[in-house]
Amino acid sequence: MMSDLLQDAMQRLESSGHVLVTRLRYIGDVVLTLPLLRALRAAYPNATLHYLAELPAIDVLLHHPDVDHLWTHRRGVGAGVRMAAALRRRRFTAAIDLFSNPRSALLVRATGAPVRIGENRRVRRVLYTHPRQLPPGRSALQQHLDAGALLGASNACTRAPQIHLSPVERARGREWVDALRRVQPVVLVHLGATQPEKEWPVELASAFVARLIANDYAVVLSTAPQRPQPAVVVAEREPRARRLPVLPLRELLGVIAAADAVVSVDGGILHCSVALGRPTLALFGPTDAAAWFPYAAFGPYRVLRSHSGCGACVAAARAHTCMAALDVETVARRFAQLLEEAGVRGGAASR
Numbered sequence: 536m537m538s539d540l541l542q543d544a545m546q547r548l549e550s551s552g553h554v555l556v557t558r559l560r561y562i563g564d565v566v567l568t569l570p571l572l573r574a575l576r577a578a579y580p581n582a583t584l585h586y587l588a589e590l591p592a593i594d595v596l597l598h599h600p601d602v603d604h605l606w607t608h609r610r611g612v613g614a615g616v617r618m619a620a621a622l623r624r625r626r627f628t629a630a631i632d633l634f635s636n637p638r639s640a641l642l643v644r645a646t647g648a649p650v651r652i653g654e655n656r657r658v659r660r661v662l663y664t665h666p667r668q669l670p671p672g673r674s675a676l677q678q679h680l681d682a683g684a685l686l687g688a689s690n691a692c693t694r695a696p697q698i699h700l701s702p703v704e705r706a707r708g709r710e711w712v713d714a715l716r717r718v719q720p721v722v723l724v725h726l727g728a729t730q731p732e733k734e735w736p737v738e739l740a741s742a743f744v745a746r747l748i749a750n751d752y753a754v755v756l757s758t759a760p761q762r763p764q765p766a767v768v769v770a771e772r773e774p775r776a777r778r779l780p781v782l783p784l785r786e787l788l789g790v791i792a793a794a795d796a797v798v799s800v801d802g803g804i805l806h807c808s809v810a811l812g813r814p815t816l817a818l819f820g821p822t823d824a825a826a827w828f829p830y831a832a833f834g835p836y837r838v839l840r841s842h843s844g845c846g847a848c849v850a851a852a853r854a855h856t857c858m859a860a861l862d863v864e865t866v867a868r869r870f871a872q873l874l875e876e877a878g879v880r881g882g883a884a885s886r
Contacts, residue, residue, distance in 0.1 A: 538664075538665070540649055540650050540664055540665075541650060541665070541685060541686065541687075543649065544628050544629045544649060544650040544686065545686060545687045547628050548578075548579040548581075548582040548628055548629070548686070549579060549581065549582075550581055551581055551582065551583075552579075552582045552583070552627075552628035552629075553582065553583045553584075553585060553625055553626065553627045553628055554575060554579070554582055554583070554584050554585065554627065554628060554629050554630070554631070554686075555585045555586075555587060555606075555622070555625075555627050555629070555630040555631070555643070555646060555648065556568065556571065556572065556575070556584070556585070556586050556587070556630075556631045556633065557586065557587035557588065557630070557631070557632055557633065557634060557639055557642070557643065558588060558592070558633040558634050559587070559588055559589055559592075559608060559634045559636065559638065559639045560588065560589045560592055560634070561592055561729070561803060562591065562592045562595055562784070562802075562803025562804070562806065562807065563801075563802060563803040563804075563805065563806035563807075563827075564592070564633075564634075564675070564803075565588055565592045565593075565595045565596070566595060566696050566698070566803070566806035566807060566809075566810050567675045567676045567679060567696065567806065567827075568633055568679050569599070569601075569696035569697060569698075569810065570676055570679070570680060570692045570694075570696055571631075571633075571679045571680050571682065571683045571688070572584060572586070572599070572601040572602060573601050573697075574680060574683050574688040574689045574690070575601070575683055575686070575688050576600075576601040577688070577689065578683075578686070578687055578688040578689065579688075582628070583603045583604065584601060584602050584603050584604075585602070585603065585604045585605075585606060585625070585627070586602050586604075586605055586606065587606040587608055587618075587622075587639075587642065588605075588606075588607070588608065589607070589608050589609070589610070590607060590609075591784045592803075593605055593606075593607050593608075594783075594784045594785055595698060595784070595807070595810075597699075597785065598699040598700065598701055599698075599699050600699065606618070606621075606622070608642070615638070615641075615642070618642060619641070619642055619645035620645075622642060622645055622646045623645055623646060623647055625646070626647070627646045627647070627648035628648060628649065628650070629648050629649070629650040629651070629652070629686055630643045630646045630648040630650070630651050630652070631652045631653075631682050631683065631686075632651070632652065632653035632654070632663070633679050633682065635653045635654035635656050635659065637659055639653075640653060640659040640662045640663070641659075641662065643662065643663070644662040644663075649664070650664055650665065650686070651663045651664045651665065652664075652665045652667065652682050652685055652686070653665075653666055653667070654666060654667055654668075654669060655667055655668045665685060667681070667682065667685075673826075674825060674826050674827070674829035675826055675827055675829070676692060676696075676829045677690070677692065677829065680692060694833050695809050695810060695812075695830050695833035695834060695836065696806070696809065696810040697810055697812075698788060698807060698810040698811050700785075700788060700789060700792055700811075704785055704786070704788065704789040704792075705789055705792055705793070706789075707786060707789045708786070708788070708789025708790040708791070708792050708793040709789075709793045711755070711779065711789075711790045711793065712755070712790060712793035712794055713793075714777075715753040715755060715777050716753060717753070719751050719752055719753040719881060720752055720753070720795040720796065720874075720879055720880070720881045721752070721753045721754075721755060721793075721794050721795050722747055722752050722753070722754050722755070722794065722795065722796050722797070722798060723754075723755045723756075723757055723790065723791055723794040723796075723797045723798075723799075723808075723813075724740070724743075724744060724747075724754055724755070724756055724757070724769075724776075724797075724798045724799070725756075725757045725759070725766075725797065725798070725799035725800065725802070725804040725805065725808075726740050726756070726759075726765035726766055726769060726799075726800060727757075727758070727759025727761070727762035727763060727764070727765050727766060727800075727802070728759070728762060728800050728801060728802045729761065729762070729802060731762065732820070732821055732857070732858070733800050733801045733802065733819075733820060733821065733822060733858070734762070734765055734800055734858060735765075735800055735818055735858050735861060736858060736859050737765055737768045737769055737772070739859065739861065739862070739863055739866075740765065740769050741768075741769045741772040741773050742863045743798075743863050743866055743867060744756070744769055744773045744776050745772075745773050745775075746863065746867055747867075748773065748775045748776065751881060752881075753777070754773075754775075754776040754777065755776070755777050755778075755779060755790065755794065756769060756770055756776050756777065756778040756779065757779050757782075757787060757790070757791075757804060758778060758779055758780060758781050758782075759781075759802075759804075760781045763781065766778050787804070788807055788811065791804070791807060791808050791811050791813060792811045792812075792813070794813055795813075795814070795879050796813060796814040796815070796816070796870075796873065796874060796877065796879055797813045797814070797815045797816070798815075798816045798818070798866075798870060799815065799816075799817060799818065800817075800818050800819075800858075801817065801818070801819050801820075801822050801827060801828075805817050805828070809830050809833075809834075809836050812834070814834075814835040814836075814873055814874060814876075814877035814879060815830075815835070815836045815837070815873075816837055816838075816839065816866070816869060816870050816873050817836070817837070817838040817839070818838075818839055818858070818861055818866065819838055819839065819840040819841070820840070820841050820857030820858035820860075820861070821857045821858075824838045824840045835873055835876045835877035837869065837872075837873050837876075839861060839865065839866060839869050841857045841858060841859075841860035841861050
């Protein structure tokens with residue numbers, strides 16, 4: 536049965552009101568929340584939608600039509616106190632916490648919103664009016680939509696998340712790519728991950744990049760700010776590939792949007808590629824692809840996950856056992872199939 540608090544909030548949001556959504560950090564995790572924003576906007580076109588996150592994740596939402604106000608959170612006690620006070624002054628009707636760590640829970644509580652939706656975790660569950668127990672077997676994208684459903688938004692997802700770029704950002708990205716393109720399709724390969732155990736071994740990545748180039752693809756290697764080593768090593772082994780410097784996120788998004796296809800390990804750039812509509816091959820090892828790559832039904836977005844038997848075993852993952860099981864032949868063949876599905880012509884990655 537719907538609570539009176541939820542009913543009152545929904546009635547207010549039909550005519551006005553403010554909704555706060557927060558997923559404090561990680562680029563890919565913020566991308567996975569975008570369908571929820573679309574659902575809230577459709578349900579409550581007269582409400583004002585706010586989003587709270589840290590840099591650089593908050594930059595994913597620039598120019599997004601479903602968000603009216605962005606709140607950039609910075610760490611530190613003083614910054615947290617100031618943010619809490621500013622949120623309180625906004626008088627939110629409802630707040631949805633999709634991270635539910637201690638910091639985000641305290642900030643959501645500080646809003647004073649009559650409806651505060653979060654996860655049923657330890658002591659901090661008391662900071663929410665509606666703590667949720669997440670049902671197993673649902674993707675992260677669907678779990679986020681379920682939170683919005685408590686407020687009357689649809690939890691049906693019919694298309695992938697979308698990132699919106701300005702014309703200037705798209706033009707700058709084309710400049711990077713056109714310098715390489717000539718007549719070949721351009722493939723962006725992203726190898727760095729926040730957790731090294733999610734990275735493809737550089738020996739295999741180098742062999743795959745060399746194979747792409749031998750089959751008439753131009754290859755761009757993006758460089759992860761926190762994990763530049765994989766791209767640096769692969770570029771040293773295969774100098775015909777073009778390694779980008781560490782770019783600001785929005786500039787890198789422009790490059791991704793201009794590429795013909797993307798191959799990426801599990802991480803934020805992978806989700807951004809999907810949200811920019813690029814044919815995307817995801818390489819997964821220790822993480823659950825069903826939970827974190829729920830895009831196959833929406834377009835040419837495919838995942839390869841190793842079946843080495845290590846599952847989520849931390850020790851095996853750190854030894855790259857899972858990712859090493861993704862051999863070059865299998866990845867190249869699946870990539871060629873992806874390009875055929877997407878209608879990308881030129882080259883022959885599986886030859």
